[in-house]
Amino acid sequence: MKDKIKTPYYLIYKNKLLKNLKKIEYVRKLSGAKVLLALKCFSTWSVFNLISKYMDGTTSSSFYEAKLGYDKFGKETHIFSVAFSKREINLLKELNGNKIIFNSISQLNMFYNKVKHFEIGVRINPGISYSSFNIADPARQFSRLGIVSKKSIKYIINKINGLMFHYNCENDNFTKFSEMLNEIELKYFDILNEKRIKWVSLGGGISFTNNQYPINKFCKKLKEFSKKYDVQIYLEPGEAVVLNSCELVTTVLDIVENIKKIAIVDASVEAHMLDLLIYRVCAEIRTKPGNNEYIIAGRSCLAGDVFGEYHLLNKLKIGSIIRFTNAASYTMVKKNWFNGVSMPSIVVKELNGQIRLIKDFVYNDFLKNLS
Ligand SMILES: Cc1ncc(COP(=O)(O)O)c(C=O)c1O
Incomplete structure (x- = not known):
């Protein structure tokens, strides 16, 4: 099921959410x-x-x-x-x-x-x-x-x-x-x-x-x-x-070179993780560190649509999956249709491990966003 969901998508892990919620419950009880x-x-x-x-x-x-x-x-x-x-x-x-x-x-x-x-x-x-x-x-x-x-x-x-x-x-x-x-x-x-x-x-x-x-x-x-x-x-x-309960899952669409290697993914910082731009911080990614250096960038036309610069264990290729972590706070609430780039779906990993697509965005959503 999971493999059938097209990137990009926000993947919310209920078990990770639950970890935070248990702490919240503890604070409520104790304080x-x-x-x-x-x-x-x-x-x-x-x-x-x-x-x-x-x-x-x-x-x-x-x-x-x-x-x-x-x-x-x-x-x-x-x-x-x-x-x-x-x-x-x-x-x-x-x-x-x-x-x-x-x-x-x-x-x-x-x-x-x-x-x-x-x-x-x-x-x-x-x-x-x-x-x-x-x-x-x-x-x-x-x-x-x-x-x-x-x-x-x-x-x-x-x-x-x-x-x-x-x-x-x-x-x-x-x-x-x-x-x-x-x-x-x-x-x-x-x-x-x-x-x-x-x-x-x-x-x-x-x-x-x-x-x-x-x-x-x-x-x-x-x-x-x-x-x-x-x-x-x-x-x-x-x-x-x-905190740490969601990933933005993306696919590398192209790799270009301008002194450094730049991998372009099928999402956009400006449209899908806007706070990174506002606060000028890099996205965290789920990967093992190594010696392969890449800038990972979004596919909007904004020159500064950049997720960050990383040293990866594995070489990237077209089709590689990149998972940006900690992607729940101030992301989905701020997503926008800049450049008309496809909107990440919203997917939930249930506590029993089942993966559920809860929201898919199509051309009509873009169309209806304005008139
Ligand atoms: C009045 C108020 N309450 C709560 C919050 C939530 O803050 P945070 O997401 O950093 O916990 C904010 C964030 O700006 C706020 O302005």
């Missing part, structure tokens, strides 16, 4: 935190049946994501948007009974009367963050993400019962996480102590499913915080949920 899947990172809903067994719900960045979480995942649906439109606020009626988080005081005041039936929180920009990339740094200069002025919170405190701090990006350093949480505590102590605040989301960007992450210390820290202020902690991981 008391509730853990929500950040749909902005991964929203391939065909595997929600597995993920939803181990998580408390979803968090979203738009009405569509919120609706997807509500319809396809269930459990808790947290609704956030950097800026809601009136129309979206009216549509939210469909998603009764969940939490809504406003990014600013003006949005909260503008829509308060329409969303009173939700539990309401606001996003705070604590002015500190952990991110190696300026583009992903929520506390960067002039950031629009969250309320900066602490003083202004006291004017809206009677309208809310939750706070959200998203201040990490790929943070695998527990000490740093812990120190920053202490800083946040110190700065917002009086607000946290208000008995009105019932829940605090610490956002995503914490690499707690990494093998090396001190997960017990992490749980202890979360539990202490939650006890001290009598609040329900939420985490909103995306990347940590799907």
Whole structure:
């Protein structure tokens, strides 16, 4: 069956997903935190049946994501948007009974009367963050993400019962996480102590499913915080949920030479793993290292459509299969039809080993994408 599926395709391994989910379950049990899947990172809903067994719900960045979480995942649906439109606020009626988080005081005041039936929180920009990339740094200069002025919170405190701090990006350093949480505590102590605040989301960007992450210390820290202020902690991981659980499987279509050997595969970085370009990092590939040097590149016309440069044990030839690993986070949610290159299918390897094609894209999908 597997051999019949044409490349390119994203291959999601449920057993690898399960490994992360078991860690998440452990964190939920040990720390008391509730853990929500950040749909902005991964929203391939065909595997929600597995993920939803181990998580408390979803968090979203738009009405569509919120609706997807509500319809396809269930459990808790947290609704956030950097800026809601009136129309979206009216549509939210469909998603009764969940939490809504406003990014600013003006949005909260503008829509308060329409969303009173939700539990309401606001996003705070604590002015500190952990991110190696300026583009992903929520506390960067002039950031629009969250309320900066602490003083202004006291004017809206009677309208809310939750706070959200998203201040990490790929943070695998527990000490740093812990120190920053202490800083946040110190700065917002009086607000946290208000008995009105019932829940605090610490956002995503914490690499707690990494093998090396001190997960017990992490749980202890979360539990202490939650006890001290009598609040329900939420985490909103995306990347940590799907870490290393997917490959982008491709075939070499051509090998050209320009001082170096360049293998061109039947996928594109720009169209299928866009974050690699945004963050200027190389794709990880599943192969044994050796002395055969290749640049592996995509087949869009963008000169910089390059997955990376590799030293491989085996020589590549036309028809060789190349598997890019860690291909779940921020890939399928960002794929696009640039150049009209064929879209990777989505394939799932079930826990019993069965390979299942869950989504195939054809010319009509390209056609319907625009009009
Ligand atoms: C508010 C919020 N929550 C959660 C996440 C998920 O982060 P990650 O996928 O790094 O865990 C993000 C990512 O940008 C975010 O902005």
